[in-house]
Structure formats: C-alpha cells, structure tokens
Amino acid sequence: MIQSMTGFGKHVVQLPSKKITIELKSLNSKNLDINTRIPQSYREKELELRKMIANVLVRGKVDFGLYVEITGEETTAEVNQVVVKQYMQQLAKIASGDDLKLLEMALRMPDTMKTDKGDIDETEYESIKGAMVQALTKIIAFRNEEGEDLKKDFMTRLKNLRTLLGEVNKMDPERLDTVRERLEKAVSDLKVDLDANRFEQELIYYLEKYDITEEKVRLTNHLNYFEATLQSKDSNGKKLGFIAQEIGREINTIGSKANYAPMQQLVVQMKDELEKIKEQMLNVL
Structure with missing residues (x-):
C-alpha cells in the first residue's frame, strides 16, 4: 500500500x-x-x-x-499594573487626555501583560x-486515501506503457525489414560489385546493433517490479523512484536504437506516460 x-x-x-x-x-x-x-x-x-x-x-x-x-x-496572563501606570504617567506628560484614553494607549505598549509560567x-x-x-x-x-488515488493513477500509466510496449513488439519485425531494405537500397545505389556473403554478414552485424530484444525484456521486468512494489505492504516512494529511473533508461535506449519514425513516435508516448508517473512520484511517502 x-x-x-x-x-x-x-x-x-x-x-x-x-x-x-x-x-x-x-x-x-x-x-x-x-x-x-x-x-x-x-x-x-x-x-x-x-x-x-x-x-x-x-x-x-x-x-x-x-x-x-x-x-x-x-488564566495565566495578568496586567502588569506597575508598567501600565508608568506608561500612563509618561503619556500624560506628552498629551492631555482622560484616564481611559491613556489606559487604552498604554495597554498597546510592550510588557504590559505578564504570564505566570508554572509547571x-x-x-x-x-x-x-x-x-x-x-x-x-x-x-x-x-x-x-490520497495514496489509493495515486495507486489508481500509477496502474493506469502502467497499463498504457504495457500497451505501447505491445505496439513496439508488433512493429519490431517491420522495423527491421525496413532498415534492411533501406541499407540494401543504399548499397545498390553505389553500383559497385560486392561479395554477397560478405555483405550479408556485415548486414547481420549492423542489424544486431539495432536489436532491442534485451531492452524490451528488461522494460517488461521493470514494469512488473514497479507494480509489485505498489502492491507491497510498505510505502516506499524512493524505491519506486529508482525503478522509474530504470524504466526511463530502457525507453531511452529503445528510442536511440529504433531508427524508425513510427517506433520513435511510440517511444515519445512512453516517455510522456513515464513523466506523469515521475510527477506523481514526488508525493509518495
């Protein structure tokens, strides 16, 4: 909780x-x-x-x-009569007035009340x-009660992140095919003779640099860990903050490796959902 x-x-x-x-x-x-x-x-x-x-x-x-x-x-407060009388005498020398008016003025002066501070x-x-x-x-x-409202909001954000991650999974094969086609076209435009086997090896190596399988798996684990922490008996906002940082790291890596505009748009949406989580995180004990 x-x-x-x-x-x-x-x-x-x-x-x-x-x-x-x-x-x-x-x-x-x-x-x-x-x-x-x-x-x-x-x-x-x-x-x-x-x-x-x-x-x-x-x-x-x-x-x-x-x-x-x-x-x-x-009451423990009493009028300090000695001080008040001294104020009234001094005020009478400065300006004329009746005793009631002088008393009213004197009571506004410092130290006119004294408190008997007992045990x-x-x-x-x-x-x-x-x-x-x-x-x-x-x-x-x-x-x-406030924590329950926060939890509901976090669960909504987690659901949205999982949905977006699902879209990323569906899009990933198409992304790799597009990247491959783009590279093959760029090489063919050079109009040079290449060893087909060598080119295929280099292409596979290049595509491996854009592989996001590990990031998707780690992101799924972080989302599950965040939810499990929400369901725990203790409230630990700092721990949730650390998990949110790890979630952000995986999202950023997916974005940097995507090299594909539609997937990068999904990454932007994921960052927006995570930012809303971080804003609410500031108020978690």
Missing part, C-alpha cells in the same frame, strides 16, 4: 477550563521537516511532541499547531498527547 505525503489531521479536546486543538498538515518533501506553532508555556514539551510526529509521519513537510483557548475563569499540569499534558494521537491517526487515514 502506497501512502501520500499530503494529509491533514485535527482533533479538539475540551477540558474543564480550556479547549485544546491539535492540527497537523503535511506536504511532500525529501525528508522530514517539522514546523511547530505552540504556546510558550508548552515549549518544554516541544521535543517530545516532535518525536511523536516523527515516529508516525516519517517524511514530508509537516506543519504542527497546538492551540489553547481559555474557556473558564482560569505544566500532567493531566492536561496527557490530554494533549491523546489529542496528538488522534490527530496523527486522522492524518494517516488522509494519507492512505
């Missing part, structure tokens, strides 16, 4: 005085890149939360958000970890 690196997971947990929301969003990336957005009071737990994400998501550009909304009377409540943190597990479960489900 292949898995996409694109996904989204969200879980909300309601505590007596707080609503905690965990959000996870991931996009494709060569490695694991985690960006966090969490309140300052939970920074000491950041590494542990990152580890939870890394153990599950493995690869991708991941945006992790921990949002805390106070829904009860509890994290363990019960609360266990709820956060539980919400994280739920969010990770949801993002994995999302990735699996």
